[in-house]
Amino acid sequence: MxxxxxxxxxxxxxxxxxxxSNMTFSLEKGELAGLMGPNGAGxxxxxxxxxxxxxxxEGSILFKGxxxxxxxxxxxxxxxxxxxxxxxxxxxxxxxxxxxxxAAQHHVPYSFIEGITHLGRWRSGEKAIRxxxxxxxxxxxxxxxxEQAAGTLPYGHQRRLEIARALALDPELLLLxxxxxxxNAEEVTSLNVLIREIHRDFSLTTLVxxxxxxxxxxxxxxxxxxxxxxxxxxxxxxxxxNHPEVLKAYLGEEEDE
Amino acid sequence: MATLxxxxxxxxxxxxxxxxxxVGYSLVYSILLFSNFAHGGFxxxxxxxxxxxxxxxxxGIWMSGALALAGAGLAAVLTERLAYRPIRERTNVTLYxxxxxxxxxxxxxxxxxxxxxxxxxxxxxxIPTAPVNLMGLATTSAFDLLSLVSAVxxxxxxxxxxxxxxxxxxxxxxxxxxxxxxxxxVNVNLLISIVFFVAGALAAVGGIFLSVRYTLxxxxxxxTIKAFVAAVIGGLGSLPGAVVGSxxxxxxxxLTAGFISSQMRDLVVFSMLVITLLVKPTGLxxxxxxxxx
Amino acid sequence: MSGYTEGILILLCINAIAAxxxxxxxxxxxxxxxxxxxxxxxxxxxxxxxTVQHGVHWLPAILLGGVVAVAVAYFIGxxxxxxxxxxxxxxxxxxxxxxxxxxxxxxSVTRGARxxxxxxxxxxxxxxxxxxxxxxxxxxxxINSRFGRACKACRDDYIASSLxxxxxxxxxxxxxxxxxxxxxVSGALLGGFLSFIQPVMFDMLKxxxxxxxxxxxxxxxxxxxxxxxxxxTLVTELFRPISQYRMLIYGAVLVVIxxxxxxxxxxxxxxxxxxxxxxxxRA
Numbered sequence: 001m002x003x004x005x006x007x008x009x010x011x012x013x014x015x016x017x018x019x020x021s022n023m024t025f026s027l028e029k030g031e032l033a034g035l036m037g038p039n040g041a042g043x044x045x046x047x048x049x050x051x052x053x054x055x056x057x058e059g060s061i062l063f064k065g066x067x068x069x070x071x072x073x074x075x076x077x078x079x080x081x082x083x084x085x086x087x088x089x090x091x092x093x094x095x096x097x098x099x100x101x102x103a104a105q106h107h108v109p110y111s112f113i114e115g116i117t118h119l120g121r122w123r124s125g126e127k128a129i130r131x132x133x134x135x136x137x138x139x140x141x142x143x144x145x146x147e148q149a150a151g152t153l154p155y156g157h158q159r160r161l162e163i164a165r166a167l168a169l170d171p172e173l174l175l176l177x178x179x180x181x182x183x184n185a186e187e188v189t190s191l192n193v194l195i196r197e198i199h200r201d202f203s204l205t206t207l208v209x210x211x212x213x214x215x216x217x218x219x220x221x222x223x224x225x226x227x228x229x230x231x232x233x234x235x236x237x238x239x240x241x242n243h244p245e246v247l248k249a250y251l252g253e254e255e256d257e
Numbered sequence: 258m259a260t261l262x263x264x265x266x267x268x269x270x271x272x273x274x275x276x277x278x279x280v281g282y283s284l285v286y287s288i289l290l291f292s293n294f295a296h297g298g299f300x301x302x303x304x305x306x307x308x309x310x311x312x313x314x315x316x317g318i319w320m321s322g323a324l325a326l327a328g329a330g331l332a333a334v335l336t337e338r339l340a341y342r343p344i345r346e347r348t349n350v351t352l353y354x355x356x357x358x359x360x361x362x363x364x365x366x367x368x369x370x371x372x373x374x375x376x377x378x379x380x381x382x383x384i385p386t387a388p389v390n391l392m393g394l395a396t397t398s399a400f401d402l403l404s405l406v407s408a409v410x411x412x413x414x415x416x417x418x419x420x421x422x423x424x425x426x427x428x429x430x431x432x433x434x435x436x437x438x439x440x441x442x443v444n445v446n447l448l449i450s451i452v453f454f455v456a457g458a459l460a461a462v463g464g465i466f467l468s469v470r471y472t473l474x475x476x477x478x479x480x481t482i483k484a485f486v487a488a489v490i491g492g493l494g495s496l497p498g499a500v501v502g503s504x505x506x507x508x509x510x511x512l513t514a515g516f517i518s519s520q521m522r523d524l525v526v527f528s529m530l531v532i533t534l535l536v537k538p539t540g541l542x543x544x545x546x547x548x549x550x
Numbered sequence: 551m552s553g554y555t556e557g558i559l560i561l562l563c564i565n566a567i568a569a570x571x572x573x574x575x576x577x578x579x580x581x582x583x584x585x586x587x588x589x590x591x592x593x594x595x596x597x598x599x600x601t602v603q604h605g606v607h608w609l610p611a612i613l614l615g616g617v618v619a620v621a622v623a624y625f626i627g628x629x630x631x632x633x634x635x636x637x638x639x640x641x642x643x644x645x646x647x648x649x650x651x652x653x654x655x656x657x658s659v660t661r662g663a664r665x666x667x668x669x670x671x672x673x674x675x676x677x678x679x680x681x682x683x684x685x686x687x688x689x690x691x692x693i694n695s696r697f698g699r700a701c702k703a704c705r706d707d708y709i710a711s712s713l714x715x716x717x718x719x720x721x722x723x724x725x726x727x728x729x730x731x732x733x734x735v736s737g738a739l740l741g742g743f744l745s746f747i748q749p750v751m752f753d754m755l756k757x758x759x760x761x762x763x764x765x766x767x768x769x770x771x772x773x774x775x776x777x778x779x780x781x782x783t784l785v786t787e788l789f790r791p792i793s794q795y796r797m798l799i800y801g802a803v804l805v806v807i808x809x810x811x812x813x814x815x816x817x818x819x820x821x822x823x824x825x826x827x828x829x830x831x832r833a
Contacts (some may be wrong), residue, residue, distance in 0.1 A: 051713055072712070074718070077714065077715035090710075091706040105696045115691065129696075344809060350812070352581075355636065356761065356808050357809065359804065361801065363758065363797055363800055367801060368798065370798075371795070485643065486644060489641075493635055493636070527645075527651070531641075538630060539633070
């Protein structure tokens with residue numbers, strides 16, 4: 001019996017530099033886990049390997065028993081993996097609502113012909129997409145900004161919008177890439193609440209990338225820590241906190257904060 | 258046999274002129290990742306400067322040539338400053354750059370239509386075109402040999418510039434990743450200006466030889482389509498690819514003209530484009546382009 | 551209505567149909583083309599040959615003209631649009647030139663560079679108008695449906711779209727095929743309007759003009775493209791005597807728009823939302 005989501009021996013080189021080396025870890029269904037490490041440790045590369053943006057040089061990535069490695073990005077998404085981006089990738093010119101609708105439309109079928117003629121299931125389909133998207137915006141607290149262009153939202157709101165857009169894909173595995181980056185303390189607190197709530201309410205398995213140690217410690221019972229592309233520790237917040245390798249990796253970085 | 262050797266020399270000669278144009282175009286592509294459709298305009302500017310100075314001031318070919326290179330280079334820099342820089346500083350949407358370059362290409366062509374008129378002009382006989390006998394094996398024209406030699410000289414100089422000078426190294430780094438080059442303290446705007454100057458000057462060399470070969474007219478720049486095709490055959494953005502692709506294209510054209518029919522020349526060129534796109538769209542030396550997330 | 555006015559109106563419909571096609575591709579999907587006149591040529595010649603040589607009725611012939619353009623678009627689009635970079639843009643120039651060469655040299659079928667005369671004048675005002683209205687309704691429906699959102703997503707962020715589950719290459723090819731159909735039909739109607747077609751009518755200049763219309767109207771605004779068509783068609787008629795300056799101005803305006811306001815006149819908004827905006831309650 002394999003785990004719900006499992007990386008084993010995943011390695012990726014970029015022109016001789018090992019960005020990720022022999023990465024191995026697994027998540028059980030329903031876990032809320034954190035992937036932490038200093039800047040440049042290779043965390044985002046792990047997400048890129050999982051979602052098919054890059055192909056690993058070695059290793060396998062299993063999700064619900066299927067190997068994701070040979071799949072294209074859109075096929076990985078179709079299997080139920082959704083992600084957000086460290087440097088936001090919203091459709092800036094579109095409205096907040098359109099951003100979510102773009103993702104929500106996959107699960108509401110109407111044919112191309114119905115789309116061209118606006119007959120048949122078009123009306124009910126579009127309404128379903130819109131309703132679902134509005135509900136998600138409501139959930140992340142952006143419903144009152146639905147008609148605004150996404151690019152004009154404040155930074156913290158853009159991060160929430162990315163989460164809403166990822167949720168619209170009905171994922172089973174949600175990968176959040178530094179969702180708190182650029183937020184102030186107050187925003188981080190409410191974001192933590194949001195992450196925990198959606199994790200529970202949408203019965204997700206969630207993996208959060210974060211380089212701030214305290215943030216991961218607060219919400220994730222299961223933490224994987226990496227540095228220089230390799231896993232250096234894994235365990236509960238307590239175990240991680242006192243792990244000598246982790247302390248070494250973070251030495252100097254956390255001191256000045 | 259003699260015909261074959263002659264056509265091969267002609268083909269290499271034509272191909273080497275394409276290479277001068279294609280290399281500049283590829284250089285710009287490799288840095289800014291967009292297809293500069295105004296590139297043909299630089300070639301026309303070079304041609305007209307050479308023609309104009311030869312005619313009005315009676316300068317020699319060396320002087321006129323140098324002026325043409327400098328003029329076309331500066332025009333390319335100016336084009337970049339006026340039309341591309343404001344766009345690339347505001348957005349990273351290459352579509353806007355493509356459209357602006359199409360606009361610049363129309364502007365340059367029509368400036369010459371209005372100022373110089375649509376007439377076909379022959380350059381004064383400054384480049385010898387007498388037939389040359391190659392050790393009894395074949396007869397070719399001095400012009401073909403000369404354009405081949407000049408192209409080799411200029412491409413060699415470019416190679417030296419790119420591999421031996423500080424700016425050349427910076428340009429190669431920028432072709433790998435422009436942002437990284439900027440982070441490493443390279444003045445990106447100056448670098449891009451240098452790239453455009455080099456591209457414009459090389460295009461001018463091509464323009465002078467093409468004006469001798471086909472006469473000079475405002476729409477001569479349309480011949481860069483061949484250089485684009487050559488660049489795709491060789492691999493978009495690859496400089497060796499641009500050279501090899503150009504030589505292949507020149508040979509294919511001349512061999513078709515010599516042995517099948519000169520009407521089929523262009524059709525062969527575009528069939529090669531289609532075949533490349535179907536079989537190996539990234540070309541002979543191309544790497545597939547992927548974006549960082 | 552005078553014959554002249556009627557002619558202009560028919561021409562407006564024909565140009566608008568092609569412009570909608572290019573607008574979907576360039577304005578909504580973000581793909582640059584310098585060879586869309588080739589699809590018009592394919593539509594025009596297919597329809598002309600079918601009606602004149604094979605006695606096919608003009609209505610199915612026009613639709614078949616569109617279908618031939620779609621088939622060629624598929625053939626060119628599949629290898630080039632799955633790649634990032636300007637492969638399709640260059641291929642489109644190649645396509646335009648190749649089609650022109652074939653039309654000029656395949657004398658027995660296309661009658662060569664001197665043109666194809668004697669086409670039935672089937673493009674009357676009602677016919678042109680009917681085609682325009684139906685195709686416009688379809689086009690506006692497309693952009694207000696799943697597919698329209700998918701196109702815009704691919705245009706704005708190729709990577710994010712594929713991670714949102716879109717098969718981006720397929721969407722881009724489909725967008726090109728629809729756009730080729732519109733241009734094919736437009737070309738077929740042009741043949742029936744002029745009763746005569748010639749390879750030179752579908753040269754690079756025509757392709758440039760198609761893109762220019764869409765840029766003037768605003769990338770990402772379908773109604774803007776229609777407005778752009780109206781302006782450029784009328785300006786072309788008015789300034790016919792000084793056409794060399796016209797091209798210079800075209801080019802300069804294209805550059806200026808890209809530098810100052812790439813979103814164009816309408817700036818990715820549609821007329822309807824623009825008119826409604828002041829009256830809309832904030833949600």
